[in-house]
Amino acid sequence: MVKETKTHVTRVRTLDQLHRGDEIEARLSVGPSYDDVVIRRGRVQETAPGIGVVWIMDRHTGLRKAINTDECTVWRVA
Template identity: 80%
Template structure:
């Protein structure tokens, strides 16, 4: 029997709230009538609050990716 897994997400408004190893999603707003679309998901590797960038190890590609917080919203996944 499989157990259903539920995830809880919390929007991160300041990069300083993130720590190495946190699981996050980057979401892009596609329009006023649509929900945000998850474009990246992975573990935080490094943050640069001064320039609004978070680097993650992307689960889909297995590569290190930069997320610009001016272009998308960041959500912690728990």
């Protein structure tokens, strides 16, 4: 029997809250009537809070991707 594990997702308000290895999602708002859409998911590699950018190792592609917090919201997945 396999137990389902529930993921706990919390919004990251400042990049100072992130650490290397944290699992995060980047979400984009598509409109007032819709939920945010996950556009990237992966583990944090590096952050630059001064310019609002976090780099992740993208889980889907395996490539390093930059996420700009001016364009999307960041959520920690635990």
